[in-house]
Amino acid sequence: METHESIILIYSSDTETIDSIFDFCELSQTKSLRLVTCPNEEALDDHLDHHECSLVFIDLKSFPDGNQLDAIAQRVSPKPTIAILPELDQHLLIRALRNGADSVFTQTEMRSDPLELVRCLDRQLQRAHAIEETRYLRDTLSKSLEELKADQDAAAQIQQRLLPPAEQTLDDGLHCEYILRPSMLLSGDFIDLINLHDNKHLFYLADVSGHGASSAMVTVLLKNMTNRLGRLYxxxxSKTLESPMALLKHFNREILLTSLGKHMTMLVGVIDLNNSTLTYSIGGHHPSPLLTQGGKTVFLEGRGMPVGLFEEPIYEEHCIDLDEQFSIALFSDGILEILEGDNSDEKEQNLRLQCQDFDLTPEQLLKRLVNSETEMPDDVAIMMVSRRC
Known part of the structure; x- marks a missing residue:
């Protein structure tokens, strides 16, 4: 906080009292004092309406109305108020303190022990300075938080525009929809769906380590890498987009090169509608995707290492046949934070049972699991790719 002057208001019409206070302030250890005299109520109101002050002296000889002292003390609070009494009177002293004076001096004390008043003045000015510094820090912090919130809002809008439409129907009745609920304003979960050649469709769900802005920045990088591969394709x-395992290896290599200290887990799948197959790879992700077809709901098998941790990761690529009607559900690991169950196995079985409803949408599933107003402990993303003839 920059050094600034401390403004002292002297509410008095008595020249002797005003001169005495000026003399005391010259003895003060506090630097950069500016004294302002207000000989009447109009002048006092005008100053308080348009300017700040650090401390107020009120001369009760000139203005004996205790209610006025109370009003002024409330108006400048929590800044200190010092009352000057014409004489030592018990009733006047009690009334001044009850009406908000932080300290009280008599005219006699001012003449007989001026250094005591100077010490009192310095203590009250230190208090006023602490109050002003606290206000300054609070206002600065509030402004910084507003700027940060504005930046995060802008970043959230950018991240939202990078996502595909929340619901879309593709060739041959292939339907994709998702819901993404961040635990903070920005999300480390990301979803994408890309149309390939020969009636193939790539989809993936990524879950970046951590939360907030740093994780969200990696999702922007992920989208940029996907777009670059799309142009090559x-x-x-390049045929990288047609192979989930090759895509995971590409992302792993690129994330390591950035040295961001971030990694992510991924589920990548390619649906071939001409051959009714799903080719998929799992990059350290949990829970595994759920496939519902033929009246059964099962977790897809497969293992793999997280993306962005190891220079030579091991991934598997699996291919399975799809029925005429099927539904594939993908989840970020935040879903496990809100599922009921005492352990991971119980939570996974609960999730599998919930997904047996073939017509369930991601939003309906999330509503079954958690209240819409409940704060998420982690980002939650649910993606469903299905064909319902």
Whole structure:
């Protein structure tokens, strides 16, 4: 906080009292004092309406109305108020203290022991300075938080625009929808869906380590990498997007090169509608995807290492046949934080039972698991890719 002057208001019409206070302030250890005299109520109101002050002297000889002292003390609170009594009178002293004076001096004391008043003045000015510094820090923090909130709002809007439509129907009745509920304003979960050649469709769900802005920045990087691969794919220069395992290896290599200290888990799948197959790879992600078809709901098998941790990760690529009607459900690990169950196995079985309803949407599933107003302990993303003829 920058050094500033302390403004002392002297509410008095008595020249002798005003001169005495000026003399005392010259003896004060506090630097940069500015004294302002207010000989009447109008002048006092005008100053308090337009300016701050650090301390107020009120001369009760000039203005004996105790109610006025009370009003002034409340108006400048928590800044200190010092009352000057014409004489030592028990009733006047008690009334001044009850009406808000932080300290009281008599005219006699001012003449007989001026140093005591100076010491009192310095203590009250130190208190006023602490109050002003606290206000300054509070206002600065509040402004910084507002700026941060504005930045986060802008970043959240950018991140939202990077996501695919929340619900869309593709070729041959293939339907994709998702819900993404961040624990903070920005999310470390990310979802994407990309149309490939020959009636193939790539989809993935990524869960970046950590929360907030740093994790959200990795999702932006992930989208940028996907777009770059998409341009190469459309030019015929790369087939990486058609292979979930190759895509995981590519993301792993690129994340390591950034040295961001972040990693992520991923579920990547490619649906081939011509052959009715699903090819998928799992990059350290938990829980595994759920496949519902033929009246059964099962977790897909597969293992793999997280993306961005190891230079030579091991991934598996699996291929399974899809029925005419099927539903594939993907979840970020935040879903396990809100599922009922004493352990991971119980939570997974609960999730599997919930997903047996073939027509369930991600939003309906989330509503079954948690109240819409409940704060999430972690980001939660649910993605469903299905064909319901």
């Amino acid at each position: 459309n030019r015929g220069d």
